[in-house]
Amino acid sequence: MWEYTDKVKDLFLNPKNVGEIDNPDAVGEVGSIICGDALRLTLKIDKQTNKIIDAKFQTFGCASAIASSSALTELVKGKTLDDALKVSNQEIAEFLGGLPSEKMHCSVMGQEALEAAIANYRGEKKPVEGEEKIICKCFEVSEDKIRKVAIENHLTTVEEVTNYTKAGGGCGSCIPDIEAILKDIWSVKPVTERPLVPKKLTNLQKIALIQDVIEKEIRPHLQADGGDVELIDVEGNKVIIALRAMCVECPMGNVTVKGIEEKLRELVSEDIMVEVG
Amino acid sequence: MKPIYLDNNATTSVAPEVLDEMLPYLRELYGNPSSMHTFGGQLHRKIEGARAKVATLLGAEPEEIIFTSCGTESDNTAIMSGVESYPQKRHIVTTRAEHPAVFNFAKHLARKGYRVTFLPIDSKGRLDMDVFLKSLDENTAIVSIMYANNETGVIFPIPEISEILRERKILFHTDAVQAVGKIPIDLKKLPVDMLSLSGHKLHAPKGVGALYVRKGTRFYPYIIGGHQERGRRAGTENIASIIGLGKACELARANLEEEVVYLSALRDKLEKTLIECCPDVRINGDTENRLPNTTNISFEYVEGEAILLRLNEYGICASSGSACTSGSLEPSHVLRSMGVPFTAIHGSIRFSLSRYNIEAEINKVIEIMPKIIKELRELSPFGRESKRK
Numbered sequence: 001m002w003e004y005t006d007k008v009k010d011l012f013l014n015p016k017n018v019g020e021i022d023n024p025d026a027v028g029e030v031g032s033i034i035c036g037d038a039l040r041l042t043l044k045i046d047k048q049t050n051k052i053i054d055a056k057f058q059t060f061g062c063a064s065a066i067a068s069s070s071a072l073t074e075l076v077k078g079k080t081l082d083d084a085l086k087v088s089n090q091e092i093a094e095f096l097g098g099l100p101s102e103k104m105h106c107s108v109m110g111q112e113a114l115e116a117a118i119a120n121y122r123g124e125k126k127p128v129e130g131e132e133k134i135i136c137k138c139f140e141v142s143e144d145k146i147r148k149v150a151i152e153n154h155l156t157t158v159e160e161v162t163n164y165t166k167a168g169g170g171c172g173s174c175i176p177d178i179e180a181i182l183k184d185i186w187s188v189k190p191v192t193e194r195p196l197v198p199k200k201l202t203n204l205q206k207i208a209l210i211q212d213v214i215e216k217e218i219r220p221h222l223q224a225d226g227g228d229v230e231l232i233d234v235e236g237n238k239v240i241i242a243l244r245a246m247c248v249e250c251p252m253g254n255v256t257v258k259g260i261e262e263k264l265r266e267l268v269s270e271d272i273m274v275e276v277g
Numbered sequence: 278m279k280p281i282y283l284d285n286n287a288t289t290s291v292a293p294e295v296l297d298e299m300l301p302y303l304r305e306l307y308g309n310p311s312s313m314h315t316f317g318g319q320l321h322r323k324i325e326g327a328r329a330k331v332a333t334l335l336g337a338e339p340e341e342i343i344f345t346s347c348g349t350e351s352d353n354t355a356i357m358s359g360v361e362s363y364p365q366k367r368h369i370v371t372t373r374a375e376h377p378a379v380f381n382f383a384k385h386l387a388r389k390g391y392r393v394t395f396l397p398i399d400s401k402g403r404l405d406m407d408v409f410l411k412s413l414d415e416n417t418a419i420v421s422i423m424y425a426n427n428e429t430g431v432i433f434p435i436p437e438i439s440e441i442l443r444e445r446k447i448l449f450h451t452d453a454v455q456a457v458g459k460i461p462i463d464l465k466k467l468p469v470d471m472l473s474l475s476g477h478k479l480h481a482p483k484g485v486g487a488l489y490v491r492k493g494t495r496f497y498p499y500i501i502g503g504h505q506e507r508g509r510r511a512g513t514e515n516i517a518s519i520i521g522l523g524k525a526c527e528l529a530r531a532n533l534e535e536e537v538v539y540l541s542a543l544r545d546k547l548e549k550t551l552i553e554c555c556p557d558v559r560i561n562g563d564t565e566n567r568l569p570n571t572t573n574i575s576f577e578y579v580e581g582e583a584i585l586l587r588l589n590e591y592g593i594c595a596s597s598g599s600a601c602t603s604g605s606l607e608p609s610h611v612l613r614s615m616g617v618p619f620t621a622i623h624g625s626i627r628f629s630l631s632r633y634n635i636e637a638e639i640n641k642v643i644e645i646m647p648k649i650i651k652e653l654r655e656l657s658p659f660g661r662e663s664k665r666k
Contacts, residue, residue, distance in 0.1 A: 002582075012586065018656055033659055034619045036580065036600045036608070040658035058658035062582035062599075066656060170607060 004063060005097035012063040017073035019056045028117025030109055035139050035166065037061030037106065039069050041113040043076075045121060050081050057113075064096075064103040071095040072110035081118050087111065088152060089164075104164045108149055135177050138170025146181055156186060206268065207234050213267050214241075218260055222247060229260065232277040239264060240277035278592040281638040285478075286427050286455060286571060286629035287596055291521070292480035298524040299482070302517035310514055311505070320516055327523025331487055334526040335472070336463035343488045343509050344519050348454040348475030349378035351488040352421070354499035354510070355450040355471040356382055359419030360391065362448065362495035366418035372396040372404060372433075373614035374426050378473075379452050380610070383421070392416070401563040402431035402615050410441070419448045424456035424472075428598060428611045428627060429562030430571025432460070436467055443468040448494070454478055454486075458529035459568050460537065470494045476518060480631070481525035485518035532632060540630050541569035547628060547639045548572045554647040561617055561625060570630040573598070573612075575621035576650050578659040584626055587649040593642055598625040620659075 004012075024042035031038035037060060044054035055073040059066045071092050076084040089107040093099045099107060119125075132142040149155065149164050158178045162168045168175050201209065214231050222228055227247035232240040241260065243253055250256065253276075261274035282290070308317030310324055325339065332339045345351045356379065360369065371383045373395045380395075387393040394412040396404055404422070413420070420442055425432045435451055442449040450471040456462060457472075458479030464472065471494065476485040490496050490509070502511030552558055557577040576584065581597030588595060598609030600623065607613075608622040617625070628642070654660035 009586075012583070013590065015656065029658070033578070033623070036619075036623050038658055058656060058660070060578065060657040060659055061580050063586045065580075066583060 002064070002100050002103065004067075004100070007095075007097040008064055008067040008099065011067035011070040011096070015066055015070040017054075017056045017070060017077075018058070020058060021054055021056050026117040026121035028113040028115070028120060030112045030116055031061070032140075033060055037065045037109060039065070039109050039113045041069070041072070041117050043117050043121070045081070052076050052079055052081065052084055061106065061109075062103075064099055064106040065109065067096055068092050068099070068106040068110045069113075072114060076114060081121070084114060085118060087114065089149070090153065101160075101163050104153075105166050108164050112145075135181070136165075136167035136170065136174045139166040141165050141167035143181060146178060147185060150182060150185055156182060158182070201269070203234075209268050210234060210239060210264060210272075213264060214260075217263055217267065222256070227256070229256075237269065237271045237273055239272055239274045241274060242277055280592045280594050281634075281641060282594045283628040283630060283634065283638075283642065284594045284596050285631040286430075286627065288477045288483065289480045289631055290633060291482050292525060292528055294528060295481055295521045295524045299517040299521040302520055306516075310516065311503070320514075324514055324516065324519055327519045330523035330527045330530075331474075334457070334462075334530045335474075335489060336465040336467075337489050338492065340507075341464075341489050341492055343490060343506050344514065344522070345486045345488055345510055346484060346512075346515065347486045348376075348452070348473055348478070349486075350499070351473035351475070351486045352376070352378040352450075352452050352454075353382050354488055355473060355490075356386070356419060356421055357499050358471070358490075358495070358497045359421075359448045359450060360386065361497040363418040366416050368392045368394070368414065368416040368418060370394045370396065370409075370412050370417055370420040370422075372398060372422055374398050374402060374431075374611050375421070375423050376427055376452060376454065378454075379421050379423065396422075398611075398614050400616050402426060402429045402561070402611070403563050403566070404433055404438075406434070406437070409438070413442075413445060413447060417447050419450060421450040421452065424451045424453035424462070425460070425568050426562070426611060427455045428609060429573045429615075430455070430568035430629075431562045432456070432566045432568065434566075435469065439468045455568060458526070458533070459540075459570055461533060464489065464491070476522040476525060479525050479529050481522040482518050485515055485522045487522065536632050537569045539632070540634075543634060543636060543639050544570060544572050544628070544630055546636075547630075547642060548574065550643045551646055554643070555650045559621060561612060561615065561621075568629075571627065572629075573625060573627045575617065576624040576626065577621055578657050579624045579650060579653040581624055581626060583653050584624070584649060587653065588642075588645070591641070591645050593645065596627045596629075598627070599623045 021042040021044050025045040026043040028041040040058045042056050043052050046053050055077050057069040057073050059069040075087050075095060089111040092107040092110045135141055135143050135146055146161060146165055146167055150161055153164055155161050155164060158168050158175050161178050168178050228244035230242045230244055232242050247256055257274055257276060264272045308320055310317060310320040312318050328339045328342045331342050369383055369391055371379055383393045396409055398404060422433055422438055424435055439449055448470050451469050452473045454473055454475040457474040470491045472489040474487050477483040498509050500511050505511055505514055559575045561573040561575055581599030585597055598612045600608040612622045612625060
């Protein structure tokens with residue numbers, strides 16, 4: 001049995017905005033009866049202000065799919081189209097007080113229906129069948145969708161991708177493809193401002209780098225608190241320092257030394273040991 | 278609110294008579310039957326009493342009954358014993374309709390290098406006997422075919438199958454977890470070699486099961502350790518539950534004929550009325566050969582979990598083959614093997630009754646269910662299709 005929040009239960013038992021708007025300005029349809037859930041969203045849009053005046057839904061699916069659809073209509077009513085497009089699947093889930101992780105795909109379906117409806121209103125073409133690369137054939141999930149949902153929700157494992165998109169939840173033959181997509185998305189390391197460390201340092205380069213880090217990264221912080229540090233010697237991986245000024249009698253001296261060691265390990269070499277000479 | 282419990286193929290309530298019999302063994306009679314002192318040793322006789330009751334229900338001899346911890350253990354033990362008994366034979370035959378206790382164990386053995394044939398079932402959930410016959414060869418170590426299906430209630434032709442396998446001298450195990458206590462089984466007339474049953478499906482508690490092993494059948498224990506169960510299943514006996522299982526079998530035997538009539542009448546009323554009151558429904562499974570307590574009905578254009586949770590609001594307990602209820606994204610493998618359209622699998626609901634259900638409860642379901650289906654269809658984008666017809 002799923003652990004649904006009271007809000008999910010309430011919107012499942014008493015859904016709001018059920019039905020179909022007569023002569024809707026926009027229609028968004030996602031999912032299919034085969035996949036086990038489907039959502040048809042109809043919108044009434046004020047053409048002057050581009051605001052969504054009314055939203056109604058029809059959903060085939062489980063309790064969380066129905067509640068997510070109802071939440072979506074509540075969230076977008078009164079919003080301009082541009083603001084409505086900013087509604088993320090996380091917002092839908094938050095509106096419901098959270099969804100079981102295996103049911104996050106219900107919130108994604110809501111967001112997709114909204115995008116489809118607005119694209120329909122703006123006359124944007126849907127991607128033609130065959131143009132999209134389908135990764136999961138069981139649930140017809142495209143590579144574009146997996147990438148988009150994975151990036152927006154910071155998904156890093158196949159299991160999470162399955163929870164959010166259903167991809168990989170059927171026969172499982174596409175799991176290696178999903179792994180490859182995730183690797184491709186997340187192997188790009190965030191750019192950092194740390195100094196570039198060459199793979200293999202000579203002793204001279206290493207000593208110069210240690211000096212540099214102590215001068216630029218460590219001393220300014222210590223001096224700000226009235227303390228100071230001096231580099232005495234470097235023997236292999238052992239860095240010998242002397243604490244100066246306020247640091248000499250500071251009861252937190254050990255912590256300071258540990259902090260210096262961590263900084264040097266981070267920026268110079270992982271095997272550095274710091275000792276007070 | 279007292280629940281209207283119509284999910285008895287999932288588990289059953291412990292019969293009050295069963296609980297009464299068990300309680301002394303959870304309180305004062307806590308000894309170990311293997312002990313030399315009377316306090317523990319006297320319990321040995323009690324276990325033998327329970328064994329005789331289980332044997333009587335099945336038409337077996339007491340020494341042919343091994344107590345286990347559950348139906349799954351019985352199934353795993355039987356199949357493993359079969360392949361270990363004939364190490365030169367590397368082929369296993371089973372069906373696509375099996376419970377995961379057999380289905381996934383067979384898949385596990387397939388990964389270990391065994392050749393496994395999963396026999397197909399037809400649109401009514403029946404076995405194709407020609408395909409079955411063709412699947413057998415001199416390499417077949419064991420055939421494991423369920424007695425009755427948990428989802429649809431369809432009963433397989435076990436008498437016919439067991440006769441064929443006896444002639445071919447092929448070991449035969451049947452998972453009878455859903456059948457024992459619901460329909461008569463007489464192992465004196467039925468040449469099956471091994472049969473699994475589970476306590477909690479027939480009003481005994483969870484955590485106890487039994488495996489019948491016909492006298493003269495080669496047997497290898499699965500759980501190795503002490504000498505309990507004559508060396509065939511190690512582990513200190515779960516005495517209270519074994520006593521409970523004995524009592525449950527005694528009750529089942531005493532009431533069996535009456536219950537078959539009572540339950541099939543209630544089930545038929547439920548099924549017939551729901552078909553009349555709700556458009557676009559279908560019965561899944563062969564209604565000619567079915568457990569008396571089970572019906573599996575598909576409600577098109579609506580999703581099973583939604584139906585179950587709406588029923589839940591009225592305290593009505595049932596289950597579904599829909600993907601959303603299984604914990605995976607894949608709907609019931611049994612209904613899929615039957616070729617039931619996905620649209621109908623997602624909206625499949627199983628009601629399974631027990632002797633404790635009364636007509637008033639069935640009337641309540643008949644009253645509530647059409648309303649729920651109508652409301653959910655109004656919510657569904659496919660509901661219009663049902664109106665159009």
